[in-house]
């Protein structure tokens with residue numbers, strides 16, 4: 105019964121993976137709908153990830169220390185922090 109051990113381990117990993125979404129409430133959505141500043145279309149934006157800036161840089165650029173990047177599915181342009189308007 106060598107297989108029983110590995111099967112049990114897989115089942116455990118699967119359970120851990122299923123339990124994870126409840127702990128990532130603060131995570132931004134993977135997709136949002138917004139008007140694209142580049143092509144002007146109401147488009148779906150795919151979340152690319154967060155970028156951390158040194159505090160001095162963030163203050164100079166008047167942005168948050170952590171910005172989020174999104175890609176317009178319409179024109180493929182990468183935009184940052186759509187929900188904020190300068």
Ligand SMILES: [Zn+2]
Pocket residue numbers: 140141142143144145147176177178179180181
């Ligand atoms: Zn666009």
